[in-house]
Each structure stands twice: as structure tokens, then as C-alpha cells.
Amino acid sequence: MPIKPRQERDLRAGIVEMAERYDYPLQWWDRRRLRDELASDRYLGAVYDGASGHLHPLEYAFGLARAALAAGVRIFEHSRVVELVRGAKPRLRTACGEVVADFAVIAGNAWLRGIAPELESRIMPVGTYIAATAPLGPGRAGALIRNDMAVADVNWALDYFRLSRDHRLLFGGRASYSSYPPPNLRAVMRRRIHAVFPQLDDLPIEYLWGGYVDISRNRAPHWGRLAPNIYFARGFSGHGVASTGLGRPAARRGDQGAVRAAGPVREDPACHLPGGRALRTPLLVLAMAWYRLRDALW
Numbered sequence: 001m002p003i004k005p006r007q008e009r010d011l012r013a014g015i016v017e018m019a020e021r022y023d024y025p026l027q028w029w030d031r032r033r034l035r036d037e038l039a040s041d042r043y044l045g046a047v048y049d050g051a052s053g054h055l056h057p058l059e060y061a062f063g064l065a066r067a068a069l070a071a072g073v074r075i076f077e078h079s080r081v082v083e084l085v086r087g088a089k090p091r092l093r094t095a096c097g098e099v100v101a102d103f104a105v106i107a108g109n110a111w112l113r114g115i116a117p118e119l120e121s122r123i124m125p126v127g128t129y130i131a132a133t134a135p136l137g138p139g140r141a142g143a144l145i146r147n148d149m150a151v152a153d154v155n156w157a158l159d160y161f162r163l164s165r166d167h168r169l170l171f172g173g174r175a176s177y178s179s180y181p182p183p184n185l186r187a188v189m190r191r192r193i194h195a196v197f198p199q200l201d202d203l204p205i206e207y208l209w210g211g212y213v214d215i216s217r218n219r220a221p222h223w224g225r226l227a228p229n230i231y232f233a234r235g236f237s238g239h240g241v242a243s244t245g246l247g248r249p250a251a252r253r254g255d256q257g258a259v260r261a262a263g264p265v266r267e268d269p270a271c272h273l274p275g276g277r278a279l280r281t282p283l284l285v286l287a288m289a290w291y292r293l294r295d296a297l298w
């Protein structure tokens with residue numbers, strides 16, 4: 001949803017492009033139409049995608065785990081891989097032991113330190129945080145987001161929110177581009193919620209959590225191979241709940257289609273984040289300060 005006229009122009013152009021290039025229908029809602037569904041005056045309008053939805057990510061993860069177990073997969077929690085030794089049979093070393101495999105799939109999000117340097121230089125770990133308010137009750141929650149849609153603005157440091165099944169507001173935002181958790185997170189999240197929904201001023205935040213996402217330079221995910229027997233899926237850039245499912249074929253040995261789709265890692269210098277491991281975070285903090293200023297001013 002746009003907050004600035006520049007963002008509205010870009011979003012409307014995006015609707016045309018999605019229709020013309022991909023035959024994908026999106027609707028433009030003006031301010032009045034949006035106000036019918038969302039009790040906020042912050043936005044100039046909205047792009048409404050009626051074909052999308054939202055889900056409970058933990059239940060989805062449990063469902064995936066159950067399906068994997070049923071297919072014969074064995075899951076070993078709390079066994080961090082500290083080293084990957086490449087070769088005819090990749091060896092994955094942990095603090096207490098090692099696994100020797102025919103194939104390995106690297107899908108470790110922002111925590112790849114020391115495992116695969118060529119992937120590490122292509123991602124930036126960025127912190128993002130969610131606040132869950134006290135339950136609003138069905139009446140007040142229903143009046144806030146009438147059609148129960150999931151909502152996001154298009155600022156660089158964006159806000160994203162939806163209702164939970166138990167009628168809380170789940171509100172995400174306050175990206176942290178340094179490797180430190182933001183100070184006064186609760187107060188910051190309250191301010192952000194208030195900017196969208198001033199009518200919720202009385203509502204306490206009951207839970208706060210966050211984590212790191214692996215941002216790629218073009219914010220698009222990337223599947224590939226580091227060696228004929230080592231696959232990777234990376235750079236989901238904070239949008240991985242749906243799109244990580246597309247990487248599943250990469251783990252299927254003998255699937256020729258997937259092997260073709262997962263070519264060797266492209267040696268495109270544009271994929272690297274500038275500054276290397278030492279300078280990429282300070283450079284990104286600077287770049288983000290510029291984008292935040294831009295969001296604030298025009």
C-alpha cells in the first residue's frame with residue numbers, strides 16, 4: 001500500500017506490468033474502497049491481490065516436518081553444522097559428529113557463517129521483528145481489517161500486519177540493518193502500530209519476537225549448485241514462507257528437471273554485496289539511512 005504519491009505511481013505501473021507480462025490480475029483500490037476494509041487513514045490506496053492468502057507459519061513448519069518424517073526423513077535438531085568438507089561425498093561436521101552424504105542441500109538462511117563463503121558474500125543478514133497485541137475480541141478485530149487480509153506498505157523499512165486466529169493484531173516491522181537488536185523495541189513497535197491504527201492506543205503488546213532474514217542484492221531468491229553434489233537455496237529476502245516451497249525439487253536426487261533448473265552458482269559480480277564481510281553491514285546501514293530518508297521525505 002502506498003503512503004507517498006511516488007509509491008502509488010510505481011504500484012499502479014506494477015499492476016499494468018503484472019497483467020500484460022504475466023496475465024496476473026491485481027486490483028487497484030482507491031482510498032475510499034480501502035477504507036471499507038481497513039480502519040486506517042494512513043494509505044493512499046492499495047493493490048489488492050485476491051489470489052493470495054496468509055497462513056500460520058509455525059503450523060506450516062510442523063506440517064512440513066510431519067510430511068518429511070512420513071517420507072522417511074530423519075530430523076536431528078540442535079546439531080549445527082560447523083564445517084562442510086566438499087568432495088565425492090560431502091561431509092557435514094557438527095560439534096559432536098559428522099554426516100557423510102551423497103548429496104548436501106545448503107538452506108541455512110542467514111546463518112551460513114563458515115559453511116559456504118561464496119554464498120555468504122551474496123546475502124545480508126537483516127533483523128525483522130513482530131509484535132502481537134493483546135486479543136482485541138472478534139468485534140473489534142473484525143472492524144479493524146474487515147476482510148481479514150494480510151497488509152504491507154511499500155516503504156524500504158516496511159510495516160506488515162494481519163489478524164491472528166485469536167483476534168490479536170500481529171504487526172511486523174522495524175528492520176534492523178546492523179547486527180544488533182534495536183533498543184526500546186517495544187516502544188518503537190507501539191509507535192509504528194499507533195501510526196497505522198491510532199485507535200489502538202490502549203492496547204498492550206503481549207509478545208515480541210524477531211529473527212534474521214537473508215537479503216540478496218536484488219531481493220530475489222536463488223537456487224543452484226556449488227558442486228555437482230551440493231545444492232543451495234538462498235536469498236529469500238523475508239518472503240520465503242511461500243517461495244521456499246519452490247526449492248523442494250532441488251533436494252530430489254535424480255530429478256533431471258530440478259538439476260537443470262539448479263545450475264552452478266552464477267559468477268556475476270553484481271550478485272555480491274559490496275564491502276565484503278567486514279564492510280557490508282556498515283555500507284548497508286548507510287544505504288538504508290538514505291532509503292529511510294527518501295521514504296520520509298518524498
Ligand SMILES: Cc1cc2nc3c(=O)[nH]c(=O)nc-3n(C[C@H](O)[C@H](O)[C@H](O)COP(=O)(O)OP(=O)(O)OC[C@H]3O[C@@H](n4cnc5c(N)ncnc54)[C@H](O)[C@@H]3O)c2cc1C
Nearest residue numbers: 080081107108109111128210211212236238239240241242
Ligand atoms: C520476524 C519474521 C517475520 C517474517 N515474516 C514473513 C512473512 O510475513 N512472509 C514471508 O514470506 N516470510 C517472512 N519471513 C521470512 C521467512 O521466515 C524466511 O524467508 C524463510 O523462513 C526462509 O526459509 P529458509 O528455509 O531459507 O530458512 P529458515 O526457515 O530460516 O530455515 C533455515 C534452517 O537452517 C537451520 N540452520 C542454519 N544454519 C545451520 C547450520 N550451520 N547447521 C544446521 N542447521 C542450520 C536453521 O536452524 C533453520 O532451521 C519472516 C521472518 C522473520 C524473522
